[in-house]
Amino acid sequence: xxxxxxxxxxxxxxxxxxxxxxxxxxxxxxxxxxxxxxxxxxxxxxxxxxxxxxxxxxxxxxxxxxxxxxxxxxxxxxxxxxxxxxxxxxxxxxxxxxxxxxxxxxxxxxxxxxxxxxxxxxxxxxxxxxxxxxxxxxxxxxxxxxxxxxxxxxxxxxxxxxxxxxxxxxxxxxxxxxxxxxxxxxxxxxxxxxxxxxxxxxxxxxxxxxxxxxxxxxxxxxxxxxxxxxxxxxxxxxxxxxxxxxxxxxxxxxxxxxxxxxx
Amino acid sequence: xxxxxxxxxxxxxxxxxxxxxxxxxxxxxxxxxxxxxxxxxxxxxxxxxxxxxxxxxxxxxxxxxxxxxxxxxxxxxxxxxxxxxxxxxxxxxxxxxxxxxxxxxxxxxxxxxxxxxxxxxxxxxxxxxxxxxxxxxxxxxxxxxxxxxxxxxxxxxxxxxxxxxxxxxxxxxxxxxxxxxxxxxxxxxxxxxxxxxxxxxxxxxxxxxxxxxxxxxxxxxxxxxxxxxxxxxxxxxxxxxxxxxxxxxxxxxxxxxxxxxxxxxxxxxxxxxxxxxxxxxxxxxxxxxxxxxxxxxxxxxxxxxxxxxxxxxxxxxxxxxxxxxxxxxxxxxxxxxxxxxxxxxxxxxxxxxxxxxxxxxxxxxxxxxxxxxxxxx
Numbered sequence: 001x002x003x004x005x006x007x008x009x010x011x012x013x014x015x016x017x018x019x020x021x022x023x024x025x026x027x028x029x030x031x032x033x034x035x036x037x038x039x040x041x042x043x044x045x046x047x048x049x050x051x052x053x054x055x056x057x058x059x060x061x062x063x064x065x066x067x068x069x070x071x072x073x074x075x076x077x078x079x080x081x082x083x084x085x086x087x088x089x090x091x092x093x094x095x096x097x098x099x100x101x102x103x104x105x106x107x108x109x110x111x112x113x114x115x116x117x118x119x120x121x122x123x124x125x126x127x128x129x130x131x132x133x134x135x136x137x138x139x140x141x142x143x144x145x146x147x148x149x150x151x152x153x154x155x156x157x158x159x160x161x162x163x164x165x166x167x168x169x170x171x172x173x174x175x176x177x178x179x180x181x182x183x184x185x186x187x188x189x190x191x192x193x194x195x196x197x198x199x200x201x202x203x204x205x206x207x208x209x210x211x212x213x214x215x216x217x218x219x220x221x222x223x224x225x226x227x228x229x230x231x232x233x234x235x236x237x238x239x240x241x242x243x244x245x246x247x248x249x250x251x252x253x254x255x256x257x258x259x260x261x262x263x
Numbered sequence: 264x265x266x267x268x269x270x271x272x273x274x275x276x277x278x279x280x281x282x283x284x285x286x287x288x289x290x291x292x293x294x295x296x297x298x299x300x301x302x303x304x305x306x307x308x309x310x311x312x313x314x315x316x317x318x319x320x321x322x323x324x325x326x327x328x329x330x331x332x333x334x335x336x337x338x339x340x341x342x343x344x345x346x347x348x349x350x351x352x353x354x355x356x357x358x359x360x361x362x363x364x365x366x367x368x369x370x371x372x373x374x375x376x377x378x379x380x381x382x383x384x385x386x387x388x389x390x391x392x393x394x395x396x397x398x399x400x401x402x403x404x405x406x407x408x409x410x411x412x413x414x415x416x417x418x419x420x421x422x423x424x425x426x427x428x429x430x431x432x433x434x435x436x437x438x439x440x441x442x443x444x445x446x447x448x449x450x451x452x453x454x455x456x457x458x459x460x461x462x463x464x465x466x467x468x469x470x471x472x473x474x475x476x477x478x479x480x481x482x483x484x485x486x487x488x489x490x491x492x493x494x495x496x497x498x499x500x501x502x503x504x505x506x507x508x509x510x511x512x513x514x515x516x517x518x519x520x521x522x523x524x525x526x527x528x529x530x531x532x533x534x535x536x537x538x539x540x541x542x543x544x545x546x547x548x549x550x551x552x553x554x555x556x557x558x559x560x561x562x563x564x565x566x567x568x569x570x571x572x573x574x575x576x577x578x579x580x581x582x583x584x585x586x587x588x589x590x591x592x593x594x595x596x597x598x599x600x601x602x603x604x605x606x607x608x609x610x611x612x613x614x615x616x617x618x619x620x621x622x623x624x625x626x627x628x629x630x631x632x633x634x635x636x637x638x639x640x
Binding site: 110119120147 | 506509512513517520523525583584636637
């Protein structure tokens with residue numbers, strides 16, 4: 001299945017966002033299609049965070065147009081965006097470490113079971129679904145009662161992704177999911193992203209690591225100083241070119257040669 | 264999402280570094296462990312040192328059960344609130360305030376006792392809501408907001424009776440409550456026929472002299488104890504078995520993460536402040552019905568005793584983690600130690616020493632257990 005059979009599910013045209021005198025985004029265009037991973041690359045301060053917050057309904061753009069499933073969208077809160085099917089997994093705001101995996105997974109959407117006039121949380125159903133969804137993502141939990149704090153960083157990201165997918169996300173925005181992880185953990189999260197794509201979900205993968213982006217990305221958009229420097233297809237761009245675009249070329253090339261080309 | 268992972272399903276393997284946990288260890292590793300160990304230790308101690316003192320006959324049991332039940336009622340409220348991530352330091356003052364409110368409304372103003380009780384409940388729950396509203400709206404630590412209410416409510420509790428009656432203790436509630444339909448729900452006893460029967464069987468001592476001659480020494484279970492057990496059960500079920508309980512944990516665990524997935528954090532917190540106020544008012548109502556009077560100094564330091572019981576019970580001071588059963592056991596430890604030292608003939612000032620030691624050891628054990636459960640570093 002090629003992702004180019006589909007029309008974009010989210011299309012953002014010429015987005016401009018000002019915070020008082022600061023121009024955070026200065027005319028950014030971006031789209032993502034079902035079943036593709038569109039990587040958004042950029043160095044710190046490039047405007048990545050502002051951009052995804054605009055997409056997920058936290059900020060309203062100063063000007064520009066956002067189309068969701070072909071229609072102009074008006075989200076007043078992240079909750080609205082979530083209801084519509086745009087889920088964001090933030091690096092740190094996803095999970096409550098003291099609570100069990102099941103309690104985290106269902107937080108805010110707990111299944112209930114009626115017993116006479118009372119309504120109890122349906123733990124049997126909740127536990128079964130949690131175990132099953134985690135297994136699909138390649139994680140065998142010891143028990144659904146396990147506190148999220150006992151999971152590794154990569155596993156926590158996976159719980160958050162599995163949760164978003166289970167609750168019907170059509171667009172999944174991942175905010176630097178790999179930036180704090182080790183090599184093995186990163187590979188696990190990348191393979192989870194691949195599974196989500198195969199399920200026909202549009203993935204927006206924000207990262208500043210070119211190699212992580214190239215491992216799963218179908219398309220790559222580079223942001224620099226609030227502007228898009230262009231979008232490239234998979235196979236049309238080399239890691240070196242991407243890296244240069246991100247960091248503004250010449251300076252980094254000099255730095256890199258002094259470091260032996262390992263950055 | 265049904266097709267995700269197809270073809271790669273058996274990819275996940277049990278991580279070889281995750282040790283299998285034995286069922287025994289799993290049964291032991293729970294938030295209440297510190298309180299359970301403490302309870303066993305305390306009972307063992309007094310069974311050895313106070314068994315001949317009457318601490319474990321019917322009257323003795325009733326004695327420490329009643330004291331424990333008092334602690335339990337406020338500990339349950341404090342526990343739910345602490346898990347939701349907040350404190351209420353105004354509990355003690357609220358107890359004094361509620362008792363005085365009932366006394367002034369029923370004795371001084373001559374209202375029927377049931378209406379005095381209902382109005383007091385409404386007033387105190389509204390004050391709890393105000394506490395919660397201020398905390399949620401201003402984002403100030405509840406420590407500060409409720410500390411302010413500790414002084415405000417205590418001040419009014421002393422001011423009103425002095426202004427109206429020129430004294431700080433108002434009596435006569437027992438006479439006013441005679442024949443009232445609501446008062447027995449707080450001041451009454453249940454199970455009298457059972458206790459009469461037990462006395463007839465010679466299992467409970469009877470009075471041999473005086474006006475009560477022939478009556479059993481213990482003639483029923485005070486409603487105070489029924490309230491304590493009922494509130495404990497209610498809170499435990501709500502916390503562990505309902506959707507709202509999950510919201511309580513989430514609000515205390517990480518309010519921002521909870522809000523992000525649509526948990527109404529502000530509502531949860533305000534409701535927990537109201538529940539704490541409700542528990543304090545239950546305590547106060549039982550107390551004035553038992554004593555027949557209200558005093559301006561009632562409930563002094565109760566907020567700390569409640570918090571100590573909750574912490575012994577395994578709750579985390581910063582919220583998001585805890586157990587109502589643990590808090591209730593913490594209250595039981597409190598009551599048994601306080602009354603047991605009296606039975607054992609130990610100088611009562613040592614109560615505080617004993618309590619400090621129990622508090623410290625239970626909390627150290629709880630911290631260790633919690634690290635195992637939650638993976639904290």
